[in-house]
Amino acid sequence: MPLQPEPSWHGANPDEPDFRDTLHERYRHLRKVAPVNLTPRGYVRLCRHADCERLLKRTKVGVRTVDGTLPSVDETHMARAFMLEQDPPHHTRLRRMVSRYFTPRVMEELQLRVDELCEELVDGMDSREVDLVQSLALPLPSIIISEIMGVPAEERAMFNAWSNDLTYILLGTRASRAQQSRANAALGHMVGYITEKVQQRRREPTEDLIGVLVRAEQEGEQLSEIELLWQCVGLTLAGFETTTGLIANGVRQLLLHPDQWRRLHEDRTLAASAVDEVLRYEPSVAATSRCLHEDAQFGDIAIERDTVVMAVLAAANRDPEVFDAPATFDIGRQPNPHMGFGGGIHMCLGAHLAKIEAMAAFRVLSQRYPGAKLLSPHVQWSSSLLRIPQALPLCL
Ligand code: HEM
Numbered sequence: 001m002p003l004q005p006e007p008s009w010h011g012a013n014p015d016e017p018d019f020r021d022t023l024h025e026r027y028r029h030l031r032k033v034a035p036v037n038l039t040p041r042g043y044v045r046l047c048r049h050a051d052c053e054r055l056l057k058r059t060k061v062g063v064r065t066v067d068g069t070l071p072s073v074d075e076t077h078m079a080r081a082f083m084l085e086q087d088p089p090h091h092t093r094l095r096r097m098v099s100r101y102f103t104p105r106v107m108e109e110l111q112l113r114v115d116e117l118c119e120e121l122v123d124g125m126d127s128r129e130v131d132l133v134q135s136l137a138l139p140l141p142s143i144i145i146s147e148i149m150g151v152p153a154e155e156r157a158m159f160n161a162w163s164n165d166l167t168y169i170l171l172g173t174r175a176s177r178a179q180q181s182r183a184n185a186a187l188g189h190m191v192g193y194i195t196e197k198v199q200q201r202r203r204e205p206t207e208d209l210i211g212v213l214v215r216a217e218q219e220g221e222q223l224s225e226i227e228l229l230w231q232c233v234g235l236t237l238a239g240f241e242t243t244t245g246l247i248a249n250g251v252r253q254l255l256l257h258p259d260q261w262r263r264l265h266e267d268r269t270l271a272a273s274a275v276d277e278v279l280r281y282e283p284s285v286a287a288t289s290r291c292l293h294e295d296a297q298f299g300d301i302a303i304e305r306d307t308v309v310m311a312v313l314a315a316a317n318r319d320p321e322v323f324d325a326p327a328t329f330d331i332g333r334q335p336n337p338h339m340g341f342g343g344g345i346h347m348c349l350g351a352h353l354a355k356i357e358a359m360a361a362f363r364v365l366s367q368r369y370p371g372a373k374l375l376s377p378h379v380q381w382s383s384s385l386l387r388i389p390q391a392l393p394l395c396l
Pocket residue numbers: 056083084085095145235238239240242243246283284285288289340341342343344345346347348349350351353354
């Protein structure tokens with residue numbers, strides 16, 4: 001019987017005020033001293049790439065406990081129905097339904113639209129000093145996700161404001177009262193708005209995501225009204241801030257490494273591998289969790305079923321067992337089996353779209369502004385749970 005260690009943060013307590021600024025150093029230390037870490041809050045953190053892969057792909061796990069409870073979420077008043085909060089068979093059915101929208105034809109159209117919009121937004125940066133978050137990293141994904149949903153341009157600002165407030169939902173019961181009330185108000189608005197769009201699409205079919213889900217329902221797929229609503233809300237949440245983070249973190253890292261910015265300027269075909277390197281080196285989603293559905297052993301620690309186990313993607317992405325010189329930012333890195341999109345059955349459904357958006361942003365900016373510079377090497381992180389700069393002031 002293996003000995004159970006004393007719970008400890010080992011210097012990587014997420015409540016430390018400077019945790020986000022020192023994240024990579026802290027996780028490097030944790031991976032060395034306690035790669036399988038039983039935390040004082042009772043959940044376990046995995047920092048090695050092999051352990052994270054095993055958890056997400058080859059262990060009996062769910063996002064809910066065995067009896068169906070969603071950890072850290074109060075479902076008394078409203079059940080959660082987004083696919084990322086469901087285990088099979090509901091997850092399988094919902095993911096299949098939403099995948100109906102992301103066909104190769106739609107992806108091709110989206111690629112053209114993303115390229116066009118990116119050029120337009122960069123054209124609009126007329127001053128020599130810009131905040132890249134406000135001028136590109138935020139509007140690009142938010143306009144694209146609203147267009148995917150079929151939100152008309154004049155309603156977009158309102159829709160985006162709700163999406164912003166809704167991100168506090170991700171904190172569950174850990175959000176402050178003020179954050180919870182803003183998130184709940186936004187959820188109420190969003191639900192009312194999407195319900196109205198659903199009714200419109202029942203009368204007049206459309207090709208946007210809401211239209212595709214309504215058609216699935218009409219063709220006899222099992223999809224309740226609540227499930228339909230939650231896929232729209234969830235996708236808006238999943239596809240917006242994450243991509244803002246990828247673009248802003250990416251441009252920041254590229255400019256912190258001017259040799260890599262120059263390399264990209266000289267060879268635009270590196271944009272795809274540059275996106276993967278940003279997802280490895282500075283992922284906007286640093287971790288994802290599962291509940292064990294059977295007892296399991298990771299490293300020296302025996303873990304009981306129903307324990308929440310966190311795959312620390314940011315730590316796995318710098319595991320020297322898998323990546324040569326993991327602390328080096330190399331936009332030509334091959335192979336690059338990063339875990340920035342998670343893994344297993346919940347692996348990000350929007351990965352391709354996110355990459356298209358970030359590639360366009362990196363390509364257009366590096367082509368037009370080879371001399372771009374950060375106004376400060378320091379970053380202020382947004383209040384979001386995710387790893388997203390609040391602003392990114394640049395001189396073009
Ligand atoms: C850089 C941008 C993005 C990042 C870093 C990201 C990351 C992630 C991660 C880490 C997960 C959880 C995976 C897991 O637990 O194994 C996830 C799930 C998901 N993402 Fe993304 N995501 C991004 C963009 C998008 C976009 C643009 C969309 C769609 C418009 C999207 C839709 C989804 C969906 C639907 C899920 C749930 C999949 C499931 O439960 O089967 N994501 N994403």
